[in-house]
Amino acid sequence: MSIQTEIRGQILIIRPEGSLNKAISSELEELLKNELDEGFRLIVFDFSKLIQISSDGLRVILHMVNEIRSLGGDVAVTGMAEQVEQALGVSGFFKLIEPFDEIEKAIESLLETDQDAE
DSSP, X not given: OEEEXXXXXXXXXXXXXXXXXXXXXXXXXHHHHHHHHXXXXXXXXXXXXXXXXXXXXXHHHHHHHHHHHHTTOEEEEEOOOHHHHHHHHHTTHHHHSOEESSHHHHHHHHHHHHHHHO
């Protein structure tokens, strides 16, 4: 498992690969905390290379979504395999975050939301 990041202007894209389990969840949480400290508030989770997500992974993602929003930011998600989408759906994740089919649409939505907030 690895976690790739990409920066597009003010947007941080996070791409976990493989399985997001307990061990990797703490790594992801630390990465997100560091990026929030650096000032990122608009984040896209690109799950296109994620095969499965454990309850620990879900917990970290949901906690970080709440943290990002409390700081005035927003989050989008894209590129989910069926198993990952099902896990997120059962957890109520999609009540908090709208999923997007394409990363460009997710970025566009975050930028629009950010402009509306200004």
